[in-house]
Amino acid sequence: NAGVTQTPKFQVLKTGQSMTLQCAQDMNHEYMSWYRQDPGMGLRLIHYSVGAGITDQGEVPNGYNVSRSTTEDFPLRLLSAAPSQTSVYFCASRKAIGTDTQYFGPGTRLTVL
Amino acid sequence: AQRVTQPEKLLSVFKGAPVELKCNYSYSGSPELFWYVQYSRQRLQLLLRHISRESIKGFTADLNKGETSFHLKKPFAQEEDSAMYYCALIPSGSARQLTFGSGTQLTVLP
Numbered sequence: 001n002a003g004v005t006q007t008p009k010f011q012v013l014k015t016g017q018s019m020t021l022q023c024a025q026d027m028n029h030e031y032m033s034w035y036r037q038d039p040g041m042g043l044r045l046i047h048y049s050v051g052a053g054i055t056d057q058g059e060v061p062n063g064y065n066v067s068r069s070t071t072e073d074f075p076l077r078l079l080s081a082a083p084s085q086t087s088v089y090f091c092a093s094r095k096a097i098g099t100d101t102q103y104f105g106p107g108t109r110l111t112v113l
Numbered sequence: 114a115q116r117v118t119q120p121e122k123l124l125s126v127f128k129g130a131p132v133e134l135k136c137n138y139s140y141s142g143s144p145e146l147f148w149y150v151q152y153s154r155q156r157l158q159l160l161l162r163h164i165s166r167e168s169i170k171g172f173t174a175d176l177n178k179g180e181t182s183f184h185l186k187k188p189f190a191q192e193e194d195s196a197m198y199y200c201a202l203i204p205s206g207s208a209r210q211l212t213f214g215s216g217t218q219l220t221v222l223p
Contacts, residue, residue, distance in 0.1 A: 004156075035213075040122060042199060042215040043157075058210065090157065102211060104157040 001026050006091050006105035013081040013112045021076040021108050023091030029103075031094045032074040033058070034066065036087040037107070043090065049074055081112045115140040115204050119214035126190050127222050134185040134217045136174075136200030145203040146176055146183040149213075152196045160185075160198070170194070190221045 007022045025032065033048035035058075045058030049068040063085060065077040074093075078085060091105040116139045126132045138144060148160040161169045163176040163183060174185045183200060200214040 033210075040215055042117075042119075043213040045210055045212075048210065092157075101159050101162075106156045 003027065004091055004093050004103050004105035006089075006108050008108060009106065010109050011111070013078075013110065015082060015112060017081050018077070018079050019081065021078075021089055021091075021110070023074045023076065023105060024072050025074075025091075025093040025103070026072065027093065027095070027103070028071060029093035030071070030096045032068065033092050033102075034064070034074070034076045035090045035092065036060065036085075037090060038087050046076065046089075078110075081110075083112045086110060086112045115144065115202055115212050117200050117202050117212055117214035119198075119200055119217050121217045122215070123218050123220070125220045125222060128192055129189050132187050132190040132194070132219065132221075134198050134200075134219065136183045136185065136214060138181050138183065138200075138202050140181075140202060140204055142205045143178075144205065146174070147201045147203070147211075148172070148174055148183075148185050149199045149201055150196050151199070157199070190219075192221045192223060195219055195221045 004025045030051045034046040035043040037043050044060045046064050047066040049055045052068050052071050055066050068074050089108045092102045094102045118137045146163040149157050150160040151157045172187045174183050176183050197216050197218050199216045202212045203209050
């Protein structure tokens with residue numbers, strides 16, 4: 001199993017540009033989530049999904065959209081990038097809402113100029 | 114809402130010395146507590162969980178409900194323990210979102 005994969009690894013955007021961060025898992029996990037990691041602030045939950053077709057907002061959802069059309073994929077969309085969205089983004093998954101071990105992707109380092 | 118506090122952003126100890134990474138939480142119910150670790154150039158991974166009462170890589174953590182703490186301890190630090198450590202909490206109930214602390218960067222000096 002590849003586990004949780006993310007693409008791209010690095011991305012530089014200009015303010016106002018849009019892009020999609022890709023996340024996929026091959027473990028048939030129901031629960032997937034997106035976090036951003038900022039110095040001194042730890043990991044903050046952006047959006048999450050408890051299954052295909054179901055998504056919900058986390059702690060810092062503004063400026064981001066998600067969808068979950070399949071169990072495997074959970075892309076994160078930035079519609080109009082802002083410098084405040086410069087961060088490292090992690091996708092994670094776990095088998096079900098009632099389980100605890102969460103598996104993380106390698107991260108995407110995004111810089112918005 | 115739940116909150117996890119890690120008061121030390123940076124912690125340095127010498128090899129062979131004991132190390133304790135502090136974690137305090139605020140939550141009115143009975144949470145599940147975890148420690149996650151991120152080694153340099155590696156992805157975040159689960160280190161241990163309180164419910165298992167396990168010792169991983171020599172690390173232990175005891176949940177103290179009275180002090181609402183879940184400090185991570187190791188009696189003899191090794192250089193390979195240098196990493197970023199995150200304390201995390203899952204509340205009881207249906208939401209069950211992981212809430213992370215701000216992290217502590219541990220450096221073990223030779």
